[in-house]
Amino acid sequence: MLSTLKDPVGLRRDVLASLVVFLVALPLCVGVAVASGVPAELGLITGIVGGLVVGAMPGSSLQVSGPAAGLTVLVYEAVQEFGLGALGAIVLATGLVQLGLGALKFGRLFRAISVAVVQGMLAGIGLVLLFGQLYTMAGVKQPRSGIDKITGLPRLVSEIATDGDALTAFAVGAGTIVVLMLWKKLPSRAQMVPAALAAVALATAVTALAGLSVPHVEVKGLLSAVQPPGTGDFSSLASFAALSTVVAFALIASAESLFSAAAVDRMHDGPRTDYNKELMAQGLGNTVCGVLGALPMTAVIVRSAANVQAGAKTSLSRILHGLWLLLFAALLPAAIGVIPLAALAGVLVHSGCKLIPVKELGPLWREHRGEAVVLAVTAIAIVTTNMFEGVLLGLLLAVIKTAWETSHIHLEVHEPAENRLVVSVTGNATFLRLPRMLETLEALPQGRVVELDLSQLRHLDHACRTALETWAERHGATLGALSKAA
Template sequence: MPFLPSPPPFPADRRTAVRDVLASLVVFLVALPLCVGVALASGVPAELGLVTGIVGGLVVGLMPGSSLQVSGPAAGLTVLVYQAVDDFGLATLGAIVLAAGLLQVVLGLLRVGRWFRAISVAVVQGMLAGIGLVIVLGQLYALADAPQPSGSIGKIAGLPRLAVTVVTDPGAATAFLVGAGTVVLLLLWPRLPARLRLLPGPLAAVALATAAAVLLDLPVARVEVQGLLAAVDPPGPAALGRLADLAVIGTVLAFTVIASAESLFSAAAVDRMHNGPRTQYNKELVAQGTGNLLCGALGALPMTAVIVRSSANVQAGARTRLSRVLHGLWLLLFAALLPQVIGVIPLAALAGVLVHAGCKLMPVKELAPLLRHQRGEAAVLVATAVAVVVTDLFQGVVAGLLLAVVKTAWETSHITIEVRELTGGRRVVSLGGHATFLRLPSIMERLEELSREREVELDLSGLRHLDHACRISLENWVVWHNGAAPRAVTVRPPATDRLGGRTGGGGAGG
């Protein structure tokens, strides 16, 4: 599909402006329940999610990078934020987000943004799957207004007790029905006739659940509201001083890597949805970092580019940055003028929205083809997801990256061993491909088996790579065999002498 001429940053005509205004309303309606729900799932006041959404619209929306993707609090960071708040306190969260934003800006200015595209897709999908599982595990308890056990293993172990509570406790059963009804409505929403889907699914589901709770006076927990300005808490000197702690530094790095990767992967996905200008990755990384700098200074949640809001923006017909800027303005007006509306929303309804969002993070459709054609990638995906659930987000992603590197090293260290029989009882053993330490056991076992009773010529001319470990092992094996066997081993070295600098005839060197 040919690219259309690049549109200006803001509408150049009235028709485009109208489309962008209408698209901004759609994005606002999608973002509102998600901002509140992500904040509560992260263990912070609901207003802080709105602050991050406002900054994502009014600040990041104005900056260059990607013209149509929308930024705000993301479900993919709820696990990491919850852990940070639990470990270091809400006061330190702003300092962590601020430091991560500063690091993002530096990385963008150093033109590192494009390198985030080199992260294994299987690791990213595994990370998102693990995050989705953790979100679902936690929000199942919120569906029933029940306290959550600590840790993912504790949440899994507590599921039978939660089921008993839902069955035996009328209050928990009521809340669970509200949350489950929200999930069911979200699942059915795309299948309803278009005329009934005027509102985005998350907003419609939360609105209907809230209306039912209010009209029926249901005994369910509601969102606690303290006001936008009251929720803003800039980090003080004590919180900034904690940035010297090693554990806090690790969290800052985790925020930086995961938020940047999620934003830039989202940008790549959004670019496939439209035929306008492509994302400038380094500028987008600077924009995301600037937004996180401001969010950290306000003590709010970290932000990333969010695929749900971004796809809604594109599908609503947005053409310029105006739509995402205006969505931030609508969030600001709502939080300033109608904060009491948030206070009537049932927590179970927002939990239902997040359960649905968590399930959508799991790459179920992608896993089946991987199992058929790329089992190594599927193993990396599953292992990363399990590691995220069992340990934490940072350790799980590091484990996934290490596994992906090992898998790639194993696949690229392909070695072939061919045997040719010559007259006079001689045997030529030819090695080809990449001889690395990963294949060393199989190489040595094969050579020892072939050279027990016959003279062997070891042909290394077909090797494209011979690492240090293999070189030393082959040299030692030749020396040992020439001293222990009745017939010597001779070596035909690689074209570029990689076997100790010796060329020619026999003995240990060749």
């Protein structure tokens, strides 16, 4: 970064990139906060910390951190269950967990998480976010559970059709989505303005000029929004539900950040990410956010991609984007209060749709059916239960799928001499294949001398070893020597 300060061309690129990222981050910081059920300023605080604190830390030089749509559902549930005051304590604990994982060099292990589980997690979040923000677009209070959000849609449609205020607000949100979808088809000069900013600005201008009566973002001021957690808030962490939320925050935020880092590394030719240092940087950022009572943060692929595409070369761009957010929140807080809630909801509906990998589902089903099942089950579980249980179920299913696929076993029967059979067992013998193995052995002709050749086995678990020894003893068969690998 110091070399950039001495390079006028590089400095100009980083400054311009920081402005682009600032314009992308601004509506998303506010929108994620509102969707999470917390004051809008808390989203800006998390974005500021993501720029000024995490941006100055080693790890990934070009990815940008802030409040993410991927955690919106979990944050909303936490605020509803434990209260806004306890959010800071949960986020602080999350940051400390991430710091510990980074110090113990666990950063690279997060890359071992099944991609199908991560995609399913994001798809589930996208579905809950999509259905939930449809209610916000209409100015209607959204149900808490994912199932209720879906089953309540007919009632929502009826309310929009019969209530003029709901129809007006929904039209503003729908118009915002249309602008977001059409913006990428405009000339490249127009696209220099980020789509989310343009859509929100147009919606704000239309509602102001037309004098439309729609709900707007409530603004209290940056300093008044800072609410450090108190002693009582930390005592709530003693419950199993709160600890589960901390674990979910830590695992999901870390996985999303490190997967984002891997994606950003593929976009540029600069220094590669140090995953352990990046995990610690995220942990420090969340610790600071927790102290300030703000939203949790992750690295955000949308802002990171905008940073790279805008020509950033060093971490200076992401630090400056945090500075621009701070100046905006401190000097122009009233500008936030004119934004219609329906416009922000429209941005998040669009973001929720982008989290669902619709185009990838067909090829995934044709080429890797098991992965598609893991993705779908994870997403459905998140919608029907909650984030933590859905991800745990997805991880469990991914482990079972992998164990089943790697547990291939083949039994081949030879008859080298009369009344003598040799059964060659190859592959990986685990308890998952035990029924098939025993069925083959039980089907052997009676009254023959049987030898089990296990020399080609790569793995033999305790259950299979015990079963083979028991079968051999009962049938008078002999067991061959095991390979060293088994």
